[in-house]
Amino acid sequence: MKRLIYILIFISCGLSQAQVKFTADVSREKLGINERLRVEFTMNQDGDNFIPPSFDGFRKIAGPNQSVSQSWINGKSTFQKSYTFFLQPLKRGKLTIGQAEVTIKNQVYKTSPQTIEVTAAVDNPSETGDATPQSKALDGIHLVAEVSDTSPYLNEGIYVVYKLYVSPSTDIRNWRALDNPKYENFWSQSIDVKQLEVKNGEFAGKPYRYVELRKTILYPQKTGKLQIEPLTLSIGVEVPSNRRDIFGRRLYETVDKTYSANTRTIEVKALPEKNKPLSFTGAVGNFDFSVSVNESKLKAMESFQAEVELSGEGNMSLFELPSLRAPNNTEIFEPEKNDDIRTTSKGMVGTKRNIYTLVPQQAGKQVIPSLEFSYFDPIQKKYVTLNSNNISIEVEPNANLNNSTSNADSTGTNYSFIKAPNAQFNFIKLDTTLDPIHKKRFFKSTTFWVISFCALALFPFFIVFKKVQNREGLSESDRNRRKANKLAKKFLSEAKSHLNDSKAFYLSLEKALHNYLKAKLRITTSEMSKEKIQELLLEKGGEKEDVDAFLELLKNCEMARYSPITQSEIDQDFQQAKSILAKLDKNL
Amino acid sequence: MKAVTYIFVFVMSFSIWAQNDSIFKKANDAYADANYQEAQRLYQNILKNGEASSELYFNLGNTYYKLEDLANSIYYYEKALKLNPEDESIQNNLGFAERMRLDKFENIPDSEVDKTFEDFINTFSIDSWSILGISFLFLAALSFGVFLIFKRTLIKRIAFGICIAFILVSAGCFTMAQTQLQHDKSSVYAIIFQEEKKLFEEPNTKSSTLFQLHEGTKIKILDQFRSFYKIELPDGTIGWMTTENIKKI
Numbered sequence: 001m002k003r004l005i006y007i008l009i010f011i012s013c014g015l016s017q018a019q020v021k022f023t024a025d026v027s028r029e030k031l032g033i034n035e036r037l038r039v040e041f042t043m044n045q046d047g048d049n050f051i052p053p054s055f056d057g058f059r060k061i062a063g064p065n066q067s068v069s070q071s072w073i074n075g076k077s078t079f080q081k082s083y084t085f086f087l088q089p090l091k092r093g094k095l096t097i098g099q100a101e102v103t104i105k106n107q108v109y110k111t112s113p114q115t116i117e118v119t120a121a122v123d124n125p126s127e128t129g130d131a132t133p134q135s136k137a138l139d140g141i142h143l144v145a146e147v148s149d150t151s152p153y154l155n156e157g158i159y160v161v162y163k164l165y166v167s168p169s170t171d172i173r174n175w176r177a178l179d180n181p182k183y184e185n186f187w188s189q190s191i192d193v194k195q196l197e198v199k200n201g202e203f204a205g206k207p208y209r210y211v212e213l214r215k216t217i218l219y220p221q222k223t224g225k226l227q228i229e230p231l232t233l234s235i236g237v238e239v240p241s242n243r244r245d246i247f248g249r250r251l252y253e254t255v256d257k258t259y260s261a262n263t264r265t266i267e268v269k270a271l272p273e274k275n276k277p278l279s280f281t282g283a284v285g286n287f288d289f290s291v292s293v294n295e296s297k298l299k300a301m302e303s304f305q306a307e308v309e310l311s312g313e314g315n316m317s318l319f320e321l322p323s324l325r326a327p328n329n330t331e332i333f334e335p336e337k338n339d340d341i342r343t344t345s346k347g348m349v350g351t352k353r354n355i356y357t358l359v360p361q362q363a364g365k366q367v368i369p370s371l372e373f374s375y376f377d378p379i380q381k382k383y384v385t386l387n388s389n390n391i392s393i394e395v396e397p398n399a400n401l402n403n404s405t406s407n408a409d410s411t412g413t414n415y416s417f418i419k420a421p422n423a424q425f426n427f428i429k430l431d432t433t434l435d436p437i438h439k440k441r442f443f444k445s446t447t448f449w450v451i452s453f454c455a456l457a458l459f460p461f462f463i464v465f466k467k468v469q470n471r472e473g474l475s476e477s478d479r480n481r482r483k484a485n486k487l488a489k490k491f492l493s494e495a496k497s498h499l500n501d502s503k504a505f506y507l508s509l510e511k512a513l514h515n516y517l518k519a520k521l522r523i524t525t526s527e528m529s530k531e532k533i534q535e536l537l538l539e540k541g542g543e544k545e546d547v548d549a550f551l552e553l554l555k556n557c558e559m560a561r562y563s564p565i566t567q568s569e570i571d572q573d574f575q576q577a578k579s580i581l582a583k584l585d586k587n588l
Numbered sequence: 589m590k591a592v593t594y595i596f597v598f599v600m601s602f603s604i605w606a607q608n609d610s611i612f613k614k615a616n617d618a619y620a621d622a623n624y625q626e627a628q629r630l631y632q633n634i635l636k637n638g639e640a641s642s643e644l645y646f647n648l649g650n651t652y653y654k655l656e657d658l659a660n661s662i663y664y665y666e667k668a669l670k671l672n673p674e675d676e677s678i679q680n681n682l683g684f685a686e687r688m689r690l691d692k693f694e695n696i697p698d699s700e701v702d703k704t705f706e707d708f709i710n711t712f713s714i715d716s717w718s719i720l721g722i723s724f725l726f727l728a729a730l731s732f733g734v735f736l737i738f739k740r741t742l743i744k745r746i747a748f749g750i751c752i753a754f755i756l757v758s759a760g761c762f763t764m765a766q767t768q769l770q771h772d773k774s775s776v777y778a779i780i781f782q783e784e785k786k787l788f789e790e791p792n793t794k795s796s797t798l799f800q801l802h803e804g805t806k807i808k809i810l811d812q813f814r815s816f817y818k819i820e821l822p823d824g825t826i827g828w829m830t831t832e833n834i835k836k837i
Contacts, residue, residue: 328690328802364687367656390656392688425684426677428619428650432643434608434634443718443765451722458729466736 020045020104024111026097032119033089036061038139041100041111042082050083053098053113058087062204065142068258084139086204089118138257140167142203143233145261153269154223155284155315156378157347159191162214162231162261165203173236173254181229187219187318189343217347219315220268232260271376277385279322283375285314285347291324291371291388299398303359306368306391308335311351314375316341321354322371329362363397492577499574502565509577510557513550516581530554537584546583553577608634612644619647624654642672646681653685658804659835661685663779666806666837673710690802693822714765714772721761728754776809778817782833791816791828798827809836 020043027038037058041050052064063085070079089095094117099110142165149158166172196211203210213231220226238252245251271284288311295304308321317339326332333356341350360366367390374385442448492512498504514525521536530551537547556573615630631648634640645668652661665682672678712720728751735747780801787798791813801807801821807829811818816828 362692364689364692365684367658367688392656425653426650426681428616428647429643429677430616432612432641434612434639434641434644437635437638437640441769442715443769448718448722452725455722455725455729458726459732462729462733462736465733469737 020107020109022047022100022102022104022109022111024097024100024114026114026116029115030117030119031089033092035089037087037089037116039085039087039097039114040082041084041102042080043102043104043109044079044081045104046079046081047102047104047109049101049103051101052083052085053100055085055087055097057090057095058097059090060085061088062086062142064262065139066260066262067138068260070258089116092118092120094118138170138237138239138255140170141165141172141235141237141257141259142208143231143259143261144203145228145230145264147228147264147266150264151267151269152220153284153376153378154271155219155221155282155318155376157217157219157285157313157315158266159215159217159345159347160228160264161212163210164213164233164235165201165208165210167203167206167208171238171252173238175233175235177231178234178258179230179232179260181231183216183218183228185220185222185226186228187221187315188216189348190214190216191343191345215345217343217345219318219347220266223268223270226266226268228264228266230261230263232258234258272381272383275383277372277374277383279372279385280374280376280383281322282319283314283373284378285312285316285375286377286379287312287314287373287375287386289371289373289386289388291368291391293368293391293393296392297394297396298360299396300360300363301398303357304393306356306358308354308356308371308388309351310353310373313347313349316348316350316352321352322373324354324356324371325369326356326358327360327366327368329360329364330366331359331361333357360393360395363395365392365394367392492581495574495577499570500567502560502570505570505574506557506560506565509573510554513554513557513577520584542584546580549576549580550584553580608637608639611637615647619651619654622654624651627651628655640667640671642668642675642678644668645671646675646678649678649685650681653681656688658685658688659779659781662689662804662806663781663835663837666777666779670837685804689804691805709764709768709771712764714768717761717765717768721758721765724754724758724761728752728758776836778807778809778819778834778836780805780807780833781835785829785833787819787821787825787827787829788816789827791818793830795828798825801829806837807834809834 022041022043025040025042027040028035031037039055041052046068050064064083065085066081066083068079068081070077072078083100087097094115097114097116099113101108101110103109144163144165146161146163147158148160149156152158164175193212193215196213198209198211201208201210213233218228234256235258236254236256239255240250241253243251290309291306292309293304293306298304306324308324310316310321324332324335335354335356338353338355339350341348341352343349358368370390371388372385373388374383376382377384492509495505495508495512498508514528517523517528517533518525521533521540523532523536533554534547534551537550538544542550553573553576611630611634615627615634618624618627618630628648628651631644631651634644635648645664649661649664649668652658652664655661662682662685665678665685668678669675669682731747731751731754735744735751738744738747780803783803785801786793787801789795789798806822807817808820808822809817810820810826812831813828815831817831817834818826819829820826
């Protein structure tokens with residue numbers, strides 16, 4: 001029994017599958033050039049790869065509008081899928097609408113070509129001619145997906161709006177979404193439409209009412225061709241029925257019909273590689289960037305806060321703020337993130353904040369280095385780099401801390417606190433005498449050596465000078481006398497060495513005295529007689545006593561040769577010779 | 589013709605000097621108007637023209653300090669101090685700049701004797717010492733002449749004494765000059781111009797890192813081996829460092 005049922009089902013399926021219908025219906029076969037034509041390609045099984053014919057001689061006003069309907073009547077299901085085009089003829093005469101193709105179950109089906117006759121313009125152009133009120137009502141509904149920009153940059157915000165156009169002659173009851181589009185490769189955020197607002201607009205050149213059903217902001221995350229899946233709605237449409245009420249008015253019945261918006265393809269452009277800044281992390285839009293601190297003067301080990309703020313519009317929640325780098329001797333904590341981002345029809349707008357808490361460990365002036373943030377501006381089509389200012393913070397030594405605590409930090413250095421200079425930061429100096437940078441050093445230069453050598457050469461010069469001067473200032477006899485003087489001295493010293501030997505002593509003493517006379521009186525040994533000596537000495541101005549003593553000495557010398565002399569006498573004579581020579585010499 | 593060229597060159601160089609003075613004034617005005625970028629550019633122009641002075645370096649240091657360019661600021665203050673080691677305002681402002689620096693070292697205290705001796709050597713520049721030495725040498729030669737020529741014993745004695753004393757003083761001056769020259773040659777200081785720079789144990793980037801030094805730190809260069817400097821820190825640590833981003837004072 002069961003088997004029989006299966007067989008029956010199978011046969012019925014086979015029968016229904018075999019009856020594939022793919023037809024092209026035109027609303028009219030004859031129309032004026034100022035009228036429009038509706039062409040509907042209908043299939044009774046779901047097919048893919050629908051290829052519409054090229055409508056030569058027509059201008060496509062709208063379409064393809066896709067509609068799918070499925071109904072069960074008396075347990076029998078009927079499926080219908082149709083693509084509708086609205087065409088406006090461009091010329092008069094007989095025009096042909098070519099074959100449309102569709103693949104159903106891997107088999108290609110084609111419609112037969114339709115011939116249309118276009119006549120001259122008619123006075124009262126009707127819309128779709130002989131359309132039944134029912135189909136008219138159903139055709140008065142269009143679901144359209146509008147995309148703000150079909151070729152955005154990667155990460156540039158675009159939006160897609162689903163609009164439901166309803167012609168004035170159609171009423172709808174309700175709708176529900178059958179298939180919510182998934183935005184693959186997009187970061188999406190839908191904007192809630194709080195209250196549907198019915199607006200008047202135009203569709204295909206005719207007045208329509210429309211509502212914006214949904215609005216979604218999309219940020220493409222991939223380059224290349226991306227598809228937005230269509231939204232499919234099931235709409236309850238009020239269609240006039242053939243029944244009438246007792247007053248003869250048409251009764252309306254609600255028919256559920258499925259509408260889906262067209263699939264939109266978006267071509268996402270890659271961001272230009274040229275001039276791409278290093279600090280670029282994917283921000284696209286238009287931003288302002290700033291870093292601020294709440295205190296610029298504080299004591300060591302006290303905390304302050306630094307805020308990195310970014311405001312503007314763009315893909316705000318899709319990138320991170322650049323992180324703050326603290327000076328090495330400052331402790332920095334994880335930032336507190338404080339985002340205030342709203343999604344509007346322009347995209348994400350708002351501010352992103354990272355609030356850091358920093359604790360300087362050491363006194364001194366510390367600089368928070370500037371942060372760089374870059375983004376791509378899709379309007380100007382170029383990268384923009386923003387730099388925050390350097391922020392300097394004056395950290396004073398903390399009296400509560402023991403100054404000797406030195407913090408061995410990661411570098412392993414021991415820090416000692418540097419005292420703040422007491423004085424003010426000095427202003428620039430206003431006067432200067434500029435010198436060449438590469439001044440030659442004088443020390444050890446050639447000039448230096450020459451001058452020093454000159455100074456040293458002065459020494460020998462003076463010696464030579466003195467010598468020359470001496471030689472020129474003395475006569476021959478002077479030189480002889482000098483010699484004699486020296487000799488006398490020499491002989492007296494010789495005599496002195498013979499103090500113990502009386503003979504030798506007196507001999508040398510006599511010689512010395514003679515020599516002396518020779519030098520002083522310029523007489524020779526042969527001329528020496530006592531008288532002559534006395535005379536000459538007196539003549540030269542010698543004192544009488546001295547001369548006598550001198551002669552006495554000479555006499556002693558002669559006597560000593562023949563008589564014995566005591567040691568005391570020798571000493572006495574030596575002393576006397578010395579004193580007399582000195583005395584005489586003074587006067588001569 | 590040659591003479592004309594000389595005169596031309598002379599006049600040209602003179603005009604450049606005169607120009608430098610006016611640039612210096614202009615730069616001062618720019619600094620006073622807080623237009624530090626412009627002031628920096630003008631001061632650098634004077635340096636490009638081949639002239640400098642302690643004041644110029646000081647003003648450049650101030651300008652970079654205002655621009656928060658730590659390394660350059662310290663670099664030019666140090667240059668100013670080199671020309672004029674006793675100037676208090678330079679030392680003061682250098683102190684300000686050093687407070688921005690990350691690396692802070694305990695200086696090894698110099699012994700009192702060393703310090704006094706160094707101060708004494710630094711009373712005069714090398715050239716002043718050598719000029720002094722030469723002057724004393726001349727005076728010694730003159731007194732030697734006096735000693736030889738005059739006959740009176742007292743004068744001779746005094747002249748001889750002075751001569752010997754002056755020779756000794758002169759020799760002393762030359763020693764000072766030589767010591768200072770030696771000192772200058774052996775103490776080459778430099779400033780680090782890189783935010784972070786590693787100090788290595790050996791002249792090899794793969795050797796272990798002693799620690800990181802930071803921008804603006806003054807280091808003493810002891811030696812060079814290939815692309816490494818052997819450096820000494822104020823606290824006496826010795827290590828090796830690559831030569832890039834280091835500017836000798």
